[in-house]
Amino acid sequence: MARVAINTGGSPNDGLGDSLRSAGGKINDNFLELYTYLGAGSTDSLVAPVWQVTNAGIHTQYNVGLGTTNPRFALEVGSVGSSGTSLYVNGDARITGILTVGSSSISLDGDRELIKVGTGITIDGAAGIISASSFIVNGTVLTGIAVTSITAGENISINQSTGNVVISGLANTTNLNVDKAVFSGIATFQNDIDFIGDSYNVFWDKSLNGGSLKFNDNARISIGSSDDLQIYNDGSFNFLLGSINLDDQLIISSDSKVVAKFPPVVGGDSNVELYSNNSKRFETTNTGAIVSGICTADFFSGIGSEVSFLNASNIAIGTLSNSRLPGDISVVNLSASSDLTVSGDANVSGVSTFNNDVIFKGQGAVNAYWDAVALNGAFYINNSKLVIGESGDPYFEAGTGSSAQLSNGGLVIDAGYLLIDAANGDNVAKFVPTVGGDNNVELYSNNSKKFETLGAGVTVTGTTFTNQLSVSGISTIQSLNITGTGVTSYLNNSTIENYSETIVNVGNVGSSYTYTLGSGNYFIATLDQTSTFDFDASLAPTGSVSFIIQLKNGTGGPFSITWPASVKWPAGITPTRTTTDGRTDIWTFITNDGGTNWIGNLNIVNYNIW
Numbered sequence: 001m002a003r004v005a006i007n008t009g010g011s012p013n014d015g016l017g018d019s020l021r022s023a024g025g026k027i028n029d030n031f032l033e034l035y036t037y038l039g040a041g042s043t044d045s046l047v048a049p050v051w052q053v054t055n056a057g058i059h060t061q062y063n064v065g066l067g068t069t070n071p072r073f074a075l076e077v078g079s080v081g082s083s084g085t086s087l088y089v090n091g092d093a094r095i096t097g098i099l100t101v102g103s104s105s106i107s108l109d110g111d112r113e114l115i116k117v118g119t120g121i122t123i124d125g126a127a128g129i130i131s132a133s134s135f136i137v138n139g140t141v142l143t144g145i146a147v148t149s150i151t152a153g154e155n156i157s158i159n160q161s162t163g164n165v166v167i168s169g170l171a172n173t174t175n176l177n178v179d180k181a182v183f184s185g186i187a188t189f190q191n192d193i194d195f196i197g198d199s200y201n202v203f204w205d206k207s208l209n210g211g212s213l214k215f216n217d218n219a220r221i222s223i224g225s226s227d228d229l230q231i232y233n234d235g236s237f238n239f240l241l242g243s244i245n246l247d248d249q250l251i252i253s254s255d256s257k258v259v260a261k262f263p264p265v266v267g268g269d270s271n272v273e274l275y276s277n278n279s280k281r282f283e284t285t286n287t288g289a290i291v292s293g294i295c296t297a298d299f300f301s302g303i304g305s306e307v308s309f310l311n312a313s314n315i316a317i318g319t320l321s322n323s324r325l326p327g328d329i330s331v332v333n334l335s336a337s338s339d340l341t342v343s344g345d346a347n348v349s350g351v352s353t354f355n356n357d358v359i360f361k362g363q364g365a366v367n368a369y370w371d372a373v374a375l376n377g378a379f380y381i382n383n384s385k386l387v388i389g390e391s392g393d394p395y396f397e398a399g400t401g402s403s404a405q406l407s408n409g410g411l412v413i414d415a416g417y418l419l420i421d422a423a424n425g426d427n428v429a430k431f432v433p434t435v436g437g438d439n440n441v442e443l444y445s446n447n448s449k450k451f452e453t454l455g456a457g458v459t460v461t462g463t464t465f466t467n468q469l470s471v472s473g474i475s476t477i478q479s480l481n482i483t484g485t486g487v488t489s490y491l492n493n494s495t496i497e498n499y500s501e502t503i504v505n506v507g508n509v510g511s512s513y514t515y516t517l518g519s520g521n522y523f524i525a526t527l528d529q530t531s532t533f534d535f536d537a538s539l540a541p542t543g544s545v546s547f548i549i550q551l552k553n554g555t556g557g558p559f560s561i562t563w564p565a566s567v568k569w570p571a572g573i574t575p576t577r578t579t580t581d582g583r584t585d586i587w588t589f590i591t592n593d594g595g596t597n598w599i600g601n602l603n604i605v606n607y608n609i610w
Contacts, residue, residue: 001033508554509533517595521547528554532562537595546590552609555581567600575602584609 004026009017018026051060065071095108107116113125122131193204200219205212215221220232231238250262257278264270274282276293283290358370368381418431426447432440443451452459502520506513508528515523518539537545553559558579567589569575577585586604591597 001029004029515547515549517545517547522550523547524550524552526552526554527557527559527561529556530559530561534564535566535589535591535595535598537591540591540595542594544590544592545595546588549587549589550584550609551577551587552584553579553581557581563600564598566596567598569600575605577602578606580606583607 006023006026007016007018009015017023051058063071063074063076065076068076106118107114109115115123115125117123120132122129124131189204190206192206195202195204197219201216202219203214203216205214208214215232217235218232220230223229251258252260258275260275261273262270263273272282272284273280279292281292283292354370355372357372360368362368368379368386371378371380374380419427420429422428427442427444427449429444430442432442441451441453442449448461450461501522503522503524504520506523506525509525509531511529512532512534513525514534514536516536516539518536561577563574584604584607585602586607588601588603590599
């Protein structure tokens with residue numbers, strides 16, 4: 001917008017100039033354009049001028065563009081249209097930042113005298129070194145170049161057809177690392193060399209023993225195109241894999257001492273000699289082997305028929321089968337987990353002393369053993385027999401569980417007595433022989449004597465329970481309870497006082513009921529309805545058997561009874577019973593033929609019994 005002037009007229013108040021409103025609008029428009037030009041826009045105040053003039057010169061805080069209307073940087077030289085714009089500096093130019101050309105960067109560091117072109121090239125002016133990711137040089141035009149240090153990645157070829165290529169001047173702490181080298185002539189190395197393998201390394205040490213090739217653990221010397229012979233050490237032991245054909249003897253030594261000799265004999269025996277501390281301890285011969293000193297093994301196998309001059313004064317551990325050992329034998333220093341096992345026959349002509357447990361093994365699981373600790377010394381028989389005397393004489397034999405038995409004869413006690421105790425020390429049985437007198441037996445329960453044989457019979461303390469009892473002579477019994485099923489009991493010439501029979505409480509008989517004599521001999525029943533009765537004497541003892549029925553009439557009667565046809569009544573007529581509710585009759589029945597026929601009768605009639 002062009003500057004707008006205020007019309008002030010020809011003279012004061014002549015009415016020809018702009019009005020106050022119109023003049024104020026022109027002033028506003030002029031200031032708006034000025035603010036906009038200075039960069040403030042329509043804001044009320046200016047923050048700072050775009051261009052400032054100071055003693056140092058003219059400067060601005062905004063981008064400046066030359067040849068462009070949209071500067072993106074502090075100073076941008078761009079192109080206008082298609083003609084382009086060039087910048088020409090006539091004189092010195094100083095750049096302290098990074099100069100960017102296209103998409104690459106050139107860094108000039110004057111303080112360190114470094115020039116970097118991208119990330120691949122570095123020129124160090126102070127050190128005089130040019131570093132680059134790679135150099136491509138036509139070596140035919142390079143002359144007079146003294147290379148004191150080469151740092152490269154891979155594949156450096158140094159061709160010299162008229163002389164030697166020497167790499168020298170390396171300090172003691174400087175390494176020459178070669179990943180791959182091909183030498184067509186002679187390569188001479190003046191210092192140590194490391195040969196790096198995938199897992200194990202080899203090292204040439206020029207100083208060790210005047211020059212030594214050292215193989216690290218598990219690094220191998222391989223001889224032959226198919227690795228026929230290999231030598232190595234795994235850190236603990238030396239190994240030689242493959243076979244060796246000897247034309248002369250092979251001697252293996254350590255610390256100037258012979259370890260082994262393999263002396264081949266042309267047309268004869270090829271023996272082997274093994275040494276310990278430079279003394280020969282083992283030698284193979286055409287008839288076997290010679291051992292000098294002590295031979296220790298986990299197992300010796302052989303019949304031993306040709307073994308001679310065997311004097312074993314101290315056997316530490318192992319197995320000797322069918323061996324003859326003269327003199328005294330001491331078995332010492334056996335640990336708690338070590339066993340001394342004798343397989344086969346052992347003939348001992350002297351005294352054998354065992355200070356620990358001893359196991360006697362039989363066939364299968366039949367064993368016996370001496371336990372030196374249990375019970376301060378005990379001899380145990382496990383699934384085996386303790387035989388006393390010659391064949392056919394008595395022997396003790398373990399039974400099932402914790403039982404034992406005496407077989408093939410009896411046990412004879414000449415003096416004293418035989419006492420059988422329980423584990424807690426209580427008496428179980430005592431056999432007391434008396435010279436010229438009674439030989440009594442005492443049996444105990446809970447350490448109290450319950451049974452004793454006497455010259456006149458036996459004494460039982462407490463109650464005797466038995467399925468069958470046969471007593472000859474006079475017996476005084478304070479209490480006798482005889483029970484059994486299908487068993488006949490006899491009391492001959494006996495006086496029984498204060499005895500009772502078994503009562504069977506039947507309850508309601510229902511429509512039918514069988515009186516079983518195996519349950520008892522006195523039945524208490526209630527006739528609650530018309531019912532059929534039957535008798536079962538199959539479990540009763542043989543001989544004369546009787547039983548009683550105490551029969552009460554229930555309510556709601558009278559009810560009738562059908563008796564078994566095998567019952568014989570007085571005069572062949574069933575007795576007349578009472579039919580009043582709550583009244584009781586008592587019937588008696590006897591059989592002499594095991595229940596085939598019964599004699600019956602009504603003994604007590606029409607009683608009011610509780």
